[in-house]
Amino acid sequence: MPEQTPQVVPRVGALLRALADCEPEGGSTTVVARLAGLARPTAHRLLSSLADQGLVDREPRTGRWSLGPELYLLGSMAADRYDVTAQARDMVHDLAKETGESAFFSVRRGDQTVCLVREDGSFPLRSHVLYEGIRLPIGVASAGLAIIAHLPDREIDEYLARTDLEPDWGAAHAAPQLRERIAATRVTGYAVNPGLLVEGSWGMAAAVFDKQGVPTSALSLTGVESRFRPDRQPVLGGLLLDRAHALTKLLR
Structure with missing residues (x-):
């Protein structure tokens, strides 16, 4: 049949x-x-x-x-409408050059993020958690956290009602803990992943918005924990927000 x-x-x-x-x-x-x-x-x-x-x-x-x-x-045929990697590549390059860390551009596809662009910086120790093509649930890794944090509360509630991240990603990704990181991201504007995927591998990200003001993608940085100490996080966060704002303007 x-x-x-x-x-x-x-x-x-x-x-x-x-x-x-x-x-x-x-x-x-x-x-x-x-x-x-x-x-x-x-x-x-x-x-x-x-x-x-x-x-x-x-x-x-x-x-x-x-x-x-x-x-x-x-x-x-679809590339002219959906391919934004050309615009994002320059931003990723600038972030990698200015910070020395690995820089990324990821887009949202449904309940996941997909990494489209990666460029390594000059710092010799690198995190290899992310690579071009990897798919992760939104809310996992800094890019997905930056995106979900800027969604309306109703959409966040609906996502968490249908998704249980804890079995695959650990207790740190249970709904209460994720909501705490969402709240912190909304305060600073940028997301921080304190080694929740791989111990010692940290990440930070800022969301990029489309013409309707919807968070559809994110720029992110990853590296070893010592490179993301508390006094440096505002500097990295400021760079991410600056480049994310510039990319948002380009995409609009």
């Missing part, structure tokens, strides 16, 4: 995101199914249908699946 459309659409989305996580080597049907949270027969059936449309590709020798050529063509 053909699958109902409401079931197929989220499953296809999960498969495409799983394939993105497998790039550039691609992934086996078993691996892709596991990443997408689907049964292997279901994943294979959907992947085969997507391959017929050119949306995914399969290497005949290894049987590994990867994103297909049609996705590239569709993405290039």
Whole structure:
């Protein structure tokens, strides 16, 4: 029996995101199914249908699946509307140069943030928690915290009602603790992640807003704990807010 459309659409989305996580080597049907949270027969059936449309590709020798050529063509058509990395790259470069830390630009996609741009600074010790393409729930890491802190209270309540971050990200990401960091972010304007993902790896971020004043992305810095001591945080926060404001103006 053909699958109902409401079931197929989220499953296809999960498969495409799983394939993105497998790039550039691609992934086996078993691996892709596991990443997408689907049964292997279901994943294979959907992947085969997507391959017929050119949306995914399969290497005949290894049987590994990867994103297909049609996705590239569709993405290039959408780039003029959604690609803001060109504007953000200069801001990331400036932050990395001025601070010596690793700088990032991440965008919100649904309940997640996706890192699009990374540039390392001159300081030899670096944090490798974030990289281009990584997806994290909003509220996790400094970029996601900066974004969620500037959402209306109603949207925050709805997000926390449907999302439990604690099982995957630890007790520090339980709703009460997250709300405390949201409140602190609203006071300073910038978010601070005090080594909550990896011990000793700190991050700070400031939100970037679209034409409607919605926080859609963030600029962030990460580095070792000693580089984010209390007396330096206002300096880094000020730089982040300055560049985030400038990028907001460009995007508007």
